[in-house]
Amino acid sequence: MSSQTITVSRFFKSLIAGFFVAMMLIAMPSHALTDIISFKSPEQEQLYRELTAELRCPKCQNQNIADSNAVVAVDMRHKTLQLVEQGMDKSQVIDYMKTRYGDFVHYQPPFRFSTMWLWLLPMMLILMLALLMLKKQRQQPTVENTDDADLQAMIDAVRKKK
Amino acid sequence: MRKLQFFIPLALFLGLAVFLFSGLFSNPRDHGSALVTQPIPMFSLPELNEPTRLVTHQDLKGKVYLLNVWGTWCATCNAELGFLTKLRQQGINIIGLYYVQPADAAFGEKFEMAALQQEVARKLAEQGDPYQFNIVDEHRSLIFDLGVTGAPETFLVDAQGVIRHHLVGDINEQNWPELSAKYAALAAPVTSGGPHE
Incomplete structure (x- = not known):
């Protein structure tokens, strides 16, 4: 059983x-459903890969055109291929897209008055932190040179302040 | 100095709070248009109901109009047709730019003008017809040159053929007053010595 x-x-x-x-x-x-593209040269293939990774899909939020299957992204890929085959270099293709879809379409924003803080703020922050660290390092009393009397004086000073 | 040190984090926090708060009300789809203040791109495309007639950028000069990018496949566009029809009744010039979606050859689809004519006629009979005529952009070439990301989108074009406004999304009761004012300003007869943009 x-x-x-x-x-x-x-x-x-x-x-x-x-x-x-x-x-x-x-x-x-x-x-297995992907575009099959035959390139005329490995240079063109390399350029196409770079461009489709750097150009941003204007319809979707934060996807490059290589990753998106929105109609506009597919059209942009085809156009990119066409322009690369015509012999345009990288900046020419990017400019071609920018005159149609604006600065938004490229992941690297240009340096302009409106985009100034985007570039300046991180640099300013790094500079400020570096200065702060330098200042801190200078202020720090070295332990070896501090004897008990000095230490007591410092403690008293702090207590008085309070 | 001590006081200042106390206020720095507060100022930083307030600045960040204001920045992030204003971000809550910004439209992520609105990223400016490269086409505003530019002339309408050169094109030569068939008219929907008379495909042998090619409409060019030259044909559209001489009057202010709205160029409305739409398709029967687009739900928002269909919802917009009623409102646009009202605008046409008020005398607003509206020209349709028909957004043809890529036909999927793998599914045996192919583009047929006659089928499109029927489909559009049916849809317009149902929802209202705001268009003076429709331009069919089968390969989305003009649509690409106009920086269109989807449908519906609308361009306000002046009598010289210069694009004055690019609206992503539908025209509705909320955003029409602003666009209407721009349209009226462009359509008004130019008085000599008047203010120019």
Whole structure:
């Protein structure tokens, strides 16, 4: 009786396993849908890859055109390829896109009055932190030179302030 | 000096708070348009109901108009048709630029003008027809040159063919007053010696 139960459960287990394997096989080919592009030269391929990674999809929030399948991103990829094949260099393609989709379309913002703080603020912060660290280092009393009397004087000074 | 040290973090915090708070009300889709103050790009595209007639940028000169990018596949555009039809009844010039979605060859789809004509006619009969005529951009070439990211989008173009406003999203009761004022200012007869932009 019990041995029969085991064989039945084994049968079901293998059935379930078989089902999952079948599901995986069915699901496999779905991610094979990508653009197949033949490039005229490895340089052009390299340029195309750089451009599609740096150009930003204007329809989606924070995706480059290589990652997006929005209609506008697909059209931009095709246009990029076309322009690269025409022999345009990187900055020419970026300018071509910018005259249509604005500065937003390139991940590197230009230096302008309106974008000034974007560039200046991080530099200012780094400079400020560096200065602060330098100042702190100078102020720090060296432990070796401090004897008990000095220490007591410092403690008294702090207490008086309070 | 001590007082100042106390206020620096407070000032930084307030500055950051104001910056982030104002960000809550900004529109992430609004990232400016490179086309405003530029002339409408050169194009030559078929008219929907008379595809043998090609409409060019030259044909549109001489009057102020709204160029409305739309498609029957776009739900917001369909909802916008009623409001636009009201505007046409008020005498606003509206020209449609039909956004053809890429046909998926893998699914056996292909672009057919006759099918599109039928579909558009059906939709306009149902929702109202605001358009003087429609330009069909099968390969989205003018749409690309105009920096259109989707549908609906609308351009306000002056009599010289210069783009004066680019609206991403639909025209509705809320944003029409502002656009309407711009339209009226451009459409008004120019008085000699009047203020120029």
